[in-house]
Amino acid sequence: MLKRFFASIAFLLAATTANADLQIEITGGINEGHKIAVYPFTQNPAVKLDVASVVSADLMRSGKFSPIASSALPQGAVANGSITNLDAVAATGAEVAVSGIVNEVGANTYNVEFVVTGLQGANKGKVLAHFKGNSSVATMRQAAHRVSDRVYEVFTGQKGCFRTRIAYVVYKKGATFPYQLMTADYDGYNETPIVKSTQPVMTPAWSPDGKRLAYVSFEKRTPAIFVQDIYSKKRTKLSSFSGLNSSPSWSPDGTKIAMTLSKDGQPDIYYYDLNASKFVRVTANRAIDTEPTWAADSKALFFTSERGGKAQIYKFDFATSKTERVTYQGARNLSAKSIPGTNSLIVITQVNGFRVARVDADGSIYMLTTSSLDESPSVAPNGSMVIYSTVYQGRKGLALVSADGRFKANLPSSSGEISAPAWGPLLSK
Known part of the structure; x- marks a missing residue:
């Protein structure tokens, strides 16, 4: 059984543990x-x-x-x-x-x-x-x-990921602090609020060591990217440029955080080099480039771009400084995430709505879900499962699907709406 995720001072840092139920409803594959x-x-x-x-x-x-x-x-x-x-x-x-x-x-x-x-x-x-x-x-x-x-x-022959944790955002309309960034065990137990706010919190991303979260905050009514230690509660503002500050993504080697910024005009992909303490621009195109995510070896970035007319997934290779288009099937493809140990990606594809799909190395797309309002996929660190946000029985909540499409389950919430799930790294011990 999973736990219910619920919401809650701009950015009061909390140390208490939430304690409410969210029911897993299995829909296929058992x-x-x-x-x-x-x-x-x-x-x-x-x-x-x-x-x-x-x-x-x-x-x-x-x-x-x-x-x-x-x-x-x-x-x-x-x-x-x-x-x-x-x-x-x-x-x-x-x-x-x-x-x-x-x-x-x-x-x-x-x-x-x-x-x-x-x-x-x-x-x-x-x-x-x-x-x-x-x-x-x-x-x-x-x-x-x-x-x-x-x-x-x-x-x-693969490591299990059942001791991992997830992060997600909860919205509870009418609450004193309606937006809350939470962490929990992968199955929803041991919930802990990390941030409570009166303004939106978005797109959490885990550091490779599982000790920090990068996220977007609107606490000053404009977007800013923060990095927060989930144990000490210390946080650092990473970017608050005029315009867009969105979609932080930690490199697997832990040295960089990619993001989307519009500080130089059009939304483009940048990364912040944590060792050199500087921003580096990756794309400079007359189109919207957003949603960066790293390849497993930290040597490339996948991102969503409209440079071809409609949103598709592209890849920037740091060794060659070349960009290539990755997806061609489907009207639109968004929100790419690498599947560890493979050359495949998880994406949101527009086919009869917006659905979770797997893009294999040959460019073929395999549909994993049959719902129509899916978003924000995140892949388990062993590549076996995908957690994502969807609408189920009129309410936004989380759902699980195995990377091969066999197992499916909805995780409806009875209190508040849940979005932007992020699966944390494997524990070393």
Whole structure:
């Protein structure tokens, strides 16, 4: 389950944790991934969180797994956190089983141990993974996400991203501080307000170390770009030129922040060099260039431009100083984001409305959503999922889709409207 995102002095910096629910409504793909049996962990009664339920939900949302319903799992097949009846569990069609135990090892300290056991073919009965680590009750959800990360990596060879965080903007009409920049675990828990304002807050972007956010503020009634440390609450004004200051985007190597500025006339792409403390202009064209985003190697910038007549995605290569058009299909293509580990992009494309799509290296476009008012896509750091803003049942909220289009879910909010999601980086530990 996800949490409800809600809104709230121009830029009062807050340290409290929000606590409200937002319901995930799955709309497709739950039966298309690899079958996996996640058994309830044997848990100390003091641990109220159902670790296995968190793990099962994580794996399902990745689009790569189809966890078997707990009611369909053979009973009596697990003892002390280990599978004891392989044949019964294998008969469900699951490829692997996850089982575990949570034991108290000290004052508010619990050891979370789990095993991934093969169920089919040559892997039947083999321990494919065995991990353990300590956690407090307060960090047990993160421990559960760590289990999910390990299982995902063992099965796919890629790092899981279930311990990552997201940032997003909430608008609550009529509130004292209607605009709020929030962060939360990827599944909406542990929400923390970073900024509250009476004026709009827009387009948050994470630093590669996950410690800072760049965002646009209208607190002085004109746009300005700030960088804020989410732990110390210290913030620095990056740009407040006359005209447009928008769309900050951190380079993966952490040395630059790209943005759109109109300080020299037409909106163009610039970046701020954090080491040299200076702005560098990237584009100088008689057309609107906006929405910069970095290639994974920090050696190129993708951006949206109308230089060809209608908005399409272009790429600027720093080594050659050349710009090339990337997208040709679709009436318009906007808001490009690189998919880590691939040569593909996620975009918003205009086809029967505005929808999330994947653009592959050959320029072909694969539609990922069927809604018509999608915007602001952000890609998980392992490339497996996309979070974006859409309109669902008349209200703006967030939604998830796997990068292969298998899994889909809406995240409607019962309080306020949510937009501009940004997926944070992988945690190093």
